[in-house]
Amino acid sequence: MATPDAPAAIGPYSQGISAGNLAFISGQLPIDPATGAIPADSTIEEQTRLVLRNVQAVLKADGMSMSNVVSTTVYVADLDDFARFNAAYAEFFGSSAPPARATVEVARVPRDAKVEISAIAVR
Template identity: 45%
Template sequence: MSDTEPIETDGAPSNDNPYSQGVLAGDTLYVSGYGPADPETGDVVEGDIQAQTDRVLENIASVVEEAGGDGLADVVKVTVYLTDLADYKRVNEAYGEKFGEAPPARVCVEVSRLPENVRVELDATAYLG
């Protein structure tokens, strides 16, 4: 791992778990999974699934920006984890508003449970070249 750099920012939640908020490997940034936590308090944000998805994407954008990127504009791949696929349409609405006409590649899976019992988590890969 000689050519990698951990990325840490106050603009995204951090915790005591053994992982980096992001890892830059050359021109590629791997952003860890985020739930809808406020970076200042660490608490899950209030609101519906769209508001929570917005917070997750803001957390991801902060890590990309800390690595020298242009926020969500540099994201090329996202994985969405939902505890209930009934939220799929509303997550898509929030996601579409943030990414616009040229969204990144994406996978969405339903999972049985997420940390802190949140309903949505996303991770991302960004290209900073």
């Protein structure tokens, strides 16, 4: 699956792949699909929202929404940002049965972003 409403892949991978009733969304970065850039001086909250809007766009291209997401993997550049990240993330999933999640701090996120999120969704 592919959509112009999310950033194009920056390597040899797909934005997402459907396999039966599952969709695997590749790690999305806080890249504005209109500009191809990460907004300058953006906060962890702004980057998280942009990443999740990109996830939404890829899901929509496959006829799904955030309510189909069953698992996410989150890579953050600084776990000191965790509470602020978590608040922005909750805007998309709320408290009613949010997906399973793993969150890890990494030495570096591509393009020096603050966050990257991949997702698995089921129909």
